[in-house]
Amino acid sequence: MKTCGTLIPELLKSYGVDTIFGIPGVHSVEMYRGIEASGLRHITPRHEQGAGFMADGYARATGKPGVCFIITGPGMTNIVTAMGQALQDSIPMLVISAVNGRADLAMGEGRLHELPNQLALTSEVSRYSHTLMDVKNLPKVLAHAFSIFNSQRPGPVHIEIPLDVMIQDASAIDTSAWPLPQASVAAPQAIAEAAQRLNQAKRPLMVLGGGAGKASAPVTALAETLGMPVINTNNAKGVLPASHPLAVGGSPSLKHLRDELEQHADVILAVGTEFAETDYDFFFLGDLNIQGQVIRIDIDAGQLCRNVKADIPLLGDAAQTCASLANQIDRAAAAQLQQGEARAAQLREAQIELRDPDYQAFFSTIHDVLPDAIIVGDSTQPAYFAQVHHNCEKPGRYFHSATGFGTLGYAFPAAQGAKLGQPELPVLCLTGDGGGQFSLNELSSAVEANLKVIFLVWNNQGHGEIRRFMDDKDVPQIGVNIHTPDYAALAEACGMRGANATSLAEFEQCLRDAADHDGPCLINIAEAGLVSGYPW
Template identity: 40%
Template structure:
C-alpha cells in the first residue's frame, strides 16, 4: 500500500499500542495530525511543548507504557528538550516525535521557518538517541527500533525526526509488528549467590528504587520472607505500601536509613542508581554487604560497587529469589522495622516541620489509591517525600535527577490521561507552577477533576535559603504571587484559598469529585 510518511508514522505508532499522544499542532506536523483521527488516536492538547513532554512522562510512569509527545520543528523540539532530559534522568520511556528540515536541506540553511542547524544532533545529546529517517519505507523500522529501545533494558527517551519532505512523500511502508520479548534472565549462579547470602543474613534490609515499580508483589513477598525493613528512593515510593509493617517509606537521605544500613549485615538494592539526588548527604556505608539487582550493566557498578551483582529485570529476579528462599520465621522483624520506622518518622517530620501542617492536611484528604504529581518544590522534597503516605507504585511522580521546575501539573494531566478513574493531585510551589501554569487551561478544557495545590511561600525559597547560608546578598528570589484562585477561574478552573488546614483538607476532598480542575492556593506563611 502506498502511503505518505505521515500516515506511515501514525500506523506504526498504533501498531506498537499507542492510543494517546500529547502535543500541539503546527505548520510542519499537520501531515501527522491529519491521520490521528483515522487511526482513533486520542490527542491530548497542551499549551506548551514542555507540557507535552512532562504529560507524556506522567502517562508513562503510571501506565508502564511509553508516553508519546508530538511537536513541530525547531523551537517546539527545543521547548520539549527539558522534558526529554528529565525522562532520561529518571529512566522514563518517552518518545518525542517531530518533523525536521527537508532531507536535501542546504547545510548552511536558507531561512526556512523553524530552521535549526542540527535538531537531531541537539536531541541526541539529551535522549538515549535521536534518529532522522531518510525514506518512507524506513519509518516503521525506526518506530519499531525506538519501542525496542524503550521497552527492553533500562528505559530511556528517544527522539524520532521525520524530515518535512518525507512526511509528505508517498511510498510503501509495511508495518513492522512489535517483537515480544521476555524480561532478561539473570545469570543462575549470581541469583544463587544472592539467595545464599540473604538466607544466611541475620539483619537484612532492602532499598527499592524506581526500577522496581513493576515488581510490587515479589518485592513484598521477598521482604516478608526475609523479615527485612524496606526503604525506598523517591521514584520507588509506594512500591511497598507505606502502611505495611516492614515499610519505612521514602527518603534514603535521612540519618535513620544510614543507621539501618550500618546495623544490617546484608543490604539488597533493587533498581536504584543510589544517586546523590536521592542520598543528599553522601553515599551509604554499603561495603561488604551490598547485593544489587539492576537491568543496566553500567548502573549496577555505579555509585556503589556490589559484592553480588545480579543483572536482570527486577520482577524476574525477585520472583526467582522468592522461589529459592524457603519460609523463614522472623519474629523480631516487625519490631526491628518499627524501631527504625519511628526514628525515620521523627527525623522526616523535623526536616519537614515547616510543611507538616500542609502535608498532614493533604494526607487526610487523599484516598488510599491517590497519585501525587509533585514539582521540585520545598513542600515536596522536604515535606511530602518522606511524610506523605503513598500506597501504590508510581504514586509519587517527581522530577528526581534532573530537578526541573514545572513538572508537576502537566505530569498530573498525563497521569489522568493514562488512568482516568484514579484520584490524582498536583502539588506545586508558587515559583515552579509559573513555568507551566498555562496547562491549567489544558486541564480545564478536558474537564479533569484534578486538585492543583499551590503552596505559596513568596518565591524561590530554597535558593533564598542557600543565599543566606552562603552569607550572600539575598536578591532575585522574592516573587509577587498572583491571586492563583482568581487566575484559575479565568482559565476555566475552580479556585479556592483555604484559611486553615481543615479548609485545605475539605477543598482537596471536594476537588477530587469536581467537574473540572480546582486550584487550591495555600498562602503558607499565613496559614495557622
C-alpha cells in the same frame, strides 16, 4: 496514497498507544493527517515543554510510554528539559518530530526552524535518537523504540522525520506491531551466589529504586521470605505497600536510615536504584560508605558500575531476577521474620519523630479527603517533605520533579498527563507559586480537555527554598522575592474554579469542594497560614 505521516498514528496504535501530546506546526501537520482515522486522542498543551511533562506524568501513572508530536527547531529546544527529567528518572517517552528535508540538513541556509544538527541536541537527553531517511524503515525504527521501553532501561526516544520523507508513499507498508523482546533475567550462577549470601545474612536489608516499579509481587515475596526490612527511594514509593510490616518507607537520605544502610546491615539487596545524590544524599551528608556486602539488580550494565560498588552485580529485569532469586532462598524462621519486622518498626518510629507536624497535617488532610489520589509534585516545600515522609500503598501514586533532574514547572502539566492515564483516580497537582509560574499557561489545557485535576499552589511569595539556601550561606536575597500573581483569579480567568486557603481548616473545606466539583479546580494555599517552619 497513504503517506508516512498518515502511517505514524496507525503504527503507534498497534503498539497500544492511545494518546498523543503535541502542538501542530507547519512542519508537523502531515503527522496529524491520520490521527482522526486512527482513533488516537490528541491533547494540545500550550508549550512543548508542557507536552513532554504531560507525557512523563502519563507514563508514570500508567507504566506505558507517553508520546509527543513536536515540530523541528524551537519545538525540540522547548521539549529537551522534559526529556532530561524523563531520562534521569528512566521514564519511557517517545518524541516524534519533523526536521528539514534531507537535502537541506546541516546546510545552515536559514530555513524555517533550522538547527544545524538536531540529533546532537536530543542525543544528550535520550536513550536513542534517529533520523528516518526512508519511510520503509519506519516500522523497524518504531520497533527499536518500543523494544527499549519493553526490555531495556527506559527513557526518552527521539525520532526525527525529514519533510520530504514525511510525504513518501507508505501504502504498502505493514502497520502491525513487531513482537518485542522481553527483559532478561540475571545469569543463574550469579543468582545462586547472591542467594547464598542472602541465606547466610544475619541482618539483611532491601533498598528499592524506580527500576523496581513493576516488581511489587516478587519484591514483596522476597522480603517476606527473608524477613528483610525495605527502604525505598522516591520513585519506588508504594512498590512495597506502606502498611506492610517490613516497609520502612521514608528516604535513604535520612541519617538513621543511612546508618542502617552503611553500618548495621550485613547484606544489602539493592533493586533498580542508582544510589544517586538526590535519593541518598538529599541533605548533603556525603557519599555513602557501605560496610556490608552489596548485591545490586539492574537492567542497565553501566549502572551496576556507578556510585556504589557491587559485591555481586545481577544484570537483569527486576521482577524476573527477584522471582528467580526467591526460588533459591531459604524461608526465614518465624523468629527471623519477627526480628525483621521489629527492625522495620523501629526505623519507622524514628522517622515519625522527624516529621514536621504542620506538613504532616497537610498530607493527612489530603489522605482523609482523597485517600486514593495520585499526587504529582513540583520542586516545592511540601514536595521536599513528601520526598522524605510521604508513603504510598501502590506504585505511581506519588511522584515529583524535585529529585533527579530537578525541573520546575513540572506539576501543572504532569498532573494532567496522570489524569489522562488514570481517569478513574483523583489527581492532585502540588506546585509552588514560583515553580507554578514556569507553566501557568497549562491551566488552559486542563480546561480545554475538561480534566478534573485539583491544582494546589503552595504560596510563599517567591522561591522559598532558594531563599533559605541564600540565608544559610549569607548571600543577599536577590531574584527570589518575585511578584506572585493572584492564582485564584488566574484560575477563574482560565475557566476553572479558583479558591484561597489561609488555614488548614479552610484548605480541607476547599479540597472537599474541589473533590465534589465536576472539572478542574485550583486552590491557592498561603504557606504562612499552615506551617511555621521548613519540612525537616
